Amino acid sequence: MTVTLDAPYVDSDISFDALRAELTGDLHTPDEPEYDALVSPWNLAVPMRPAAVVAVRTAEDVVAAVRFAGAHGFTAGVQATGHGAERSLAGHVLVLTRGLDEVTAHPEGWARIGSGVKWSSLVPEAARHGLAGVNGSTTDVSIVGYTTGGGVGPLARTYGINADRVRAFEVVTGDGVFRRVTATEYPDLFFALRGGKGAAGIVTAMEFDLVRMPEFYGGAIYFDAEDAAEVIERWRGWADELPELGTTSFAIFQLPPLPEIPPPLAGRMSLAIRFLWTGEPSEGARLLNQLREVAPVILDDARLRPYTEIDSVHADPVDPMPVVDPAILLDAFPAEAVERLLAVAGSGSGSPQVIVEVRHLGGAYAREGAHPSAFSHRAAKFSVLTVAMAMDDAMAAAALAHADQVFTALADWDTGGVWPNFGIPHDAVSARRSYDEQTLARLREVVDTYDPRGVLQAGAYTRA
Incomplete structure (x- = not known):
């Protein structure tokens, strides 16, 4: 198939036949039956329609796709699970990394994974050695996508963000070169890849430290919404x-x-109330009992668990669905904020949100890692996320309008920022919410160095 793109990208029809012949993996264009399933992200509300999708199987496939894109004036996007899908980031050639599925958990306390691997594949492997990764609220997301956005999960106050635990990346930069990146080899890329959300390269593999944790105390306890004010205040x-x-x-x-x-x-x-305790289980139970006594518990799902049950803490959905899920960060969450939040999202408010979440931060999350990274939000004290179904455009618009009401109610404590994983950087506005000016300037320098022709679509925000 040949594809014509508007200037300034290409001047004539381009055939993908040469790239297809070079690949170990597969290439599909919109006229082929496999295309729709491959380009569809987890978030079904975000259509992805690249000119071609390349389901890679090797790092060499990624090199070939990036070089082809650069040679023909195309941009290259990347997707693993598509949880953080953003339509404009598909690029003209979408590199699908699910086939990079290497998983090794070393008993010495570190792991090596391919960029298509979800936490759900690593967790049981690591658990065989009594180890765990600093994973997110669901193990259904890709480890690389989570980590390149910082990686904040239910272990954040104890072990910080996963970006700080990275030993090495293997990556294809926008100039089509495969590189191994560590704190001492290409330190500028090492900075950008940990928080820069793919702007600096397409990661093919990653090595990072694990923590020793065969089990934990935690899960969630549930109350009726009528008791929310009293429970949240406590x-x-x-x-x-x-x-x-x-x-x-x-x-x-x-x-x-x-x-x-x-x-x-x-x-x-x-x-x-979600809770994960990494210390003595009896102490975790004692602490959580202080909340159990505030109001009647309608469901109690907190207990001592093997780490393989980590998904029980947040109980996030796994099946693909159409959602809108904007977020903000707060520098405080006083009693007045609770009152305002419940007025627009609590019992009797008419809220369309399926979930309104407030995460408590601080602890190890707030401390810089051993090496500088592009993650800019250590000072934030709370994260606020809204999630609503978006079965059609009208439902999506209504949900976003209500989310704006929630965020307006909390505006007095809004930092103006958002985690790159919760507000995917793709243009000037989203970039300035994801990064402070100093970090954005440094990311721009890295992208200009390793992708001077602007091949990687994920780096476009640095030039916006």
């Missing part, structure tokens, strides 16, 4: 006093009345 002080061995968040849920939803939660608004 949670605020409790969370602030929590040792770094604990990480916590709360979420206002509105779950549909479906058979797979636990009956106490189905078809009603509820409040979940």
